Amino acid sequence: xxxxxxxxxxxxxxxxxxxxxxxxxxxxxxxxxxxxxxxxxxxxxxxxxxxxxxxxxxxxxxxxxxxxxxxxxxxxxxxxxxxxxxxxxxxxxxxxxxxxxxxxxxxxxxxxxxxxxxxxxxxxxxxxxxxxxxxxxxxxxxxxxxxxxxxxxxxxxxxxxxxxxxxxxxxxxxxxxxxxxxxxxxxxxxxxxxxxxxxxxxxxxxxxxxxxxxxxxxxxxxxxxxxxxxxxxxxxxxxxxxxxxxxxxxxxxxxxxxxxxxxxxxxxxxxxxxxxxxxxxxxxxxxxxxxxxxxxxxxxxxxxxxxxxxxxxxxxxxxxxxxxxxxxxxxxxxxxxxxxxxxxxxxxxxxxxxxxxxxxxxxxxxxxxxxxxxxxxxxxxxxxxxxxxxxxxxxxxxxxxxxxxxxxxxxxxxxxxxxxxxxxxxxxxxxxxxxxxxxxxxxxxxxxxxxxxxxxxxxxxxxxxxx
Numbered sequence: 395x396x397x398x399x400x401x402x403x404x405x406x407x408x409x410x411x412x413x414x415x416x417x418x419x420x421x422x423x424x425x426x427x428x429x430x431x432x433x434x435x436x437x438x439x440x441x442x443x444x445x446x447x448x449x450x451x452x453x454x455x456x457x458x459x460x461x462x463x464x465x466x467x468x469x470x471x472x473x474x475x476x477x478x479x480x481x482x483x484x485x486x487x488x489x490x491x492x493x494x495x496x497x498x499x500x501x502x503x504x505x506x507x508x509x510x511x512x513x514x515x516x517x518x519x520x521x522x523x524x525x526x527x528x529x530x531x532x533x534x535x536x537x538x539x540x541x542x543x544x545x546x547x548x549x550x551x552x553x554x555x556x557x558x559x560x561x562x563x564x565x566x567x568x569x570x571x572x573x574x575x576x577x578x579x580x581x582x583x584x585x586x587x588x589x590x591x592x593x594x595x596x597x598x599x600x601x602x603x604x605x606x607x608x609x610x611x612x613x614x615x616x617x618x619x620x621x622x623x624x625x626x627x628x629x630x631x632x633x634x635x636x637x638x639x640x641x642x643x644x645x646x647x648x649x650x651x652x653x654x655x656x657x658x659x660x661x662x663x664x665x666x667x668x669x670x671x672x673x674x675x676x677x678x679x680x681x682x683x684x685x686x687x688x689x690x691x692x693x694x695x696x697x698x699x700x701x702x703x704x705x706x707x708x709x710x711x712x713x714x715x716x717x718x719x720x721x722x723x724x725x726x727x728x729x730x731x732x733x734x735x736x737x738x739x740x741x742x743x744x745x746x747x748x749x750x751x752x753x754x755x756x757x758x759x760x761x762x763x764x765x766x767x768x769x770x771x772x773x774x775x776x777x778x779x780x781x782x783x784x785x786x787x788x789x790x791x792x793x794x795x796x797x798x799x800x801x802x803x804x805x806x807x808x809x810x811x812x813x814x815x816x817x818x819x820x821x822x823x824x825x826x827x828x829x830x831x832x833x834x835x836x837x838x839x840x841x842x843x844x845x846x847x848x849x850x851x852x853x854x855x856x857x858x859x860x861x
Contacts, residue, residue, distance in 0.1 A: 414761045414797040414845040415652070429670075429851065430654060430844040434644035436666050437656045441563075441639045442546045443481050443688045443698075446504040446662060450483050450669055450686055451475060457673045459485060462708070468716040471677040476708035481688040481698040484708040485672050487858075489681040493713050494723055496730030496823070498858045499683040500668040501700065501814050502737065503690035506658035507531035507836045509538060509572075509597055509638040511547075515631055516601070518613040523602040525570070527638065528594070531691030535592040537837050542569040543599060547636035549626055557624050562641040569641045570599040599638060640838040652759065652844055659840040661690065663847055664736035664829045671855035681712070682858035690737070690814055700814045706821075729822035732783065734857055735815035736850070739763045739801050741831035741841075749804050756801030756831035758841070762849040764788070764800050765827035770810030777815035783824040787857070794856040797849050801831065828853060 418426070440446040459473040468474065468488050476484040482504070489497075508530045515525040529535065544562025551557065562569040574592070575583050583591050606615035620626055644656035665686050672684040689699030697704065706728070713719040713727055741758045742750050756763040766784055769776030791798050803811050819825040830850050833841040 412760055412797060412799070414759055414843075414849060417797055418845070426844050426848040427651070429848045430646075432670075433663070433666050433847060434654060434656065437644045437658065437662060440504075440662060441544065441658060442508075442637050443505040444548065444635075445546065446665060447477070447481055447483050447686065447688075450485070450504075450665070451477060453669065453673070454483075454485055462711050462715070465715055468712065472716075474712065476711060478688075478704045478708070479698055482704060483686045484705060485669070485684045485686075486708075486712050487672060487675045487678060487682045488712075488716055489678040491680050493681050493709075493716060494726040494730065495680060496732060497681045497683050497709070497727060498678065498861070499685060499731060499733040499818075499823075500664075500671070500736050500854050500858065501685040501687060501705075501733055501818055502664040502668050502829075503661045503687045503694075503700075503814060504665050505531070505688050505691050506639075506660060506662065507533045507691055509533075509543070509599075511631065511634070511636040511638070513632050513634075515636075516613060516616065516628065518611055521603060521605075521612060522600055523612040523616045525599040525601055525638075527597045527599060529597060530637070532836055534588070534837070535594065535597060536574075536588060538597060539572045539574040539592055541571075541838055542641040543571060543638045544641040545570060545636060546639055547634060549624065549630050549634040549636070551626060551630050551633075555625075557626065559624070559636060570601055570638060572597055572599050642839055647841060654842050654844060654847065655839050656842075657838055657840070659830070659832055659842050660738045660835050661736070661829070663738060663832075663842055664850060667830075667847060667851040668736050668854045670851050671858060674855060675858060678859055679861045681716075683709070684854075684858075687814060694814055694817055700817045705818075731821070731823040732857075733818045733823050733825045734787075734828040734854065735777070735813045735818060735825055736854065737813040737815075737827060737829045738835060739765055739827075739829060739831045740803050740835055741833050741843075743833055749808050751802065751805045754800070754802045755804075756799055758831060758833060758843040759845055760799045760831075761797035761846060762791075762799070762853045763829060763831045763846075764791075764798055765802065765829075766800070768803055768810065768812050768815065768827055770812075771807055774810075775812040775816060777813075777819045777825050777827070779815075779826040780824060783826055787826055787828070790856060790860060791853060794852075794860070796853045796856060797845075798828075798853065799831075828857075 462474045472488040512526040549557045602616040640657040647653035694701045767776040767778040
């Protein structure tokens with residue numbers, strides 16, 4: 395077959411075999427690199443769901459968004475945000491059409507796998523003070539030992555005062571650390587299955603080693619330090635949300651600086667790109683909404699996850715102040731809406747090709763990934779988008795310079811995973827998964843392609859802007 399025939403086939407296939415770097419102009423390539431710098435800066439400041447929600451609101455306010463509680467009436471072009479307990483946020487730009495014709499929404503999540511402190515965390519053993527922990531989300535536990543860890547979160551004292559904690563991010567800060575066995579003594583450990591080599595109860599973080607005095611041991615000395623620095627006592631840990639996260643900064647990966655390494659790219663890469671997209675909207679035809687949810691990594695439970703009614707409540711508030719809300723109006727809004735579930739997918743890893751089916755997997759550097767269904771095995775827990783909606787999104791991307799690809803989450807029966815798509819679909823709206831493909835997903839340091847990140851931003855912007 396001649397080269398021209400191959401190129402014609404590639405053209406007809408559209409998204410197939412397209413390397414995004416070779417398809418963009420030098421001018422757009424500069425935009426890709428600049429966008430990546432802004433993204434890395436955002437990621438360096440946002441290691442937890444609370445920090446991310448706070449940063450999103452800060453950026454939104456600088457761009458003209460107003461707290462919905464401070465607004466009486468809305469009109470086309472109005473920009474508002476809904477703050478759900480400081481851990482989930484909804485941004486909206488009011489469109490020209492009635493909201494009952496449906497909204498255009500992007501839903502990402504801002505929580506990431508991590509290691510939480512237990513409610514009663516501190517203990518002492520072998521001359522060391524340590525924290526007991528309980529991991530959050532799906533992690534490979536062995537990846538979290540012997541790396542520098544930062545402590546982030548809040549402590550609510552007995553008098554109601556809230557203390558913000560960040561230790562380990564500044565170069566002059568100490569970091570915390572989870573030990574592992576040395577190879578010389580690890581014979582029995584290394585004969586275990588990988589999932590059993592490091593147990594959840596073994597993820598104990600070392601926090602100090604100096605005794606208070608000859609008569610008094612280490613733990614009281616650490617408690618004394620915490621009391622002097624933060625004014626807290628041991629019981630205050632009971633009303634705290636403290637998270638151990640990797641003390642790593644986002645960095646360029648590769649000699650060509652084409653990739654980004656960072657903690658929490660699942661799913662803050664989609665959060666940032668959808669944030670940037672909605673910030674740049676003026677007056678869309680249909681009301682545009684960006685949802686930044688919590689708790690996705692543990693099933694979207696709780697009052698800040700998308701299985702709660704916080705998103706519905708936010709839309710009801712917006713509807714009420716735009717055109718008056720009733721139950722039937724709200725139902726119409728939700729049922730007539732279209733939503734992209736902005737979550738990451740697994741990129742093909744040439745080191746582990748056996749888990750992917752090459753014809754139906756995403757690749758780094760080939761654009762944003764559209765995923766018709768997630769779930770596991772027989773599509774369990776999947777939204778499985780309607781063909782008509784997939785076709786509409788496909789057409790929209792093709793006509794507006796969005797380089798995209800498609801991919802499943804691994805081979806059938808290999809495993810799988812879920813997103814918030816199924817919960818949004820419960821309202822009757824059209825929902826499709828669309829996000830950035832990552833390598834080493836859920837690891838302390840995940841890998842993305844800069845051009846894929848940029849194409850996600852373009853995809854989300856065109857989706858909200860155009861009907």
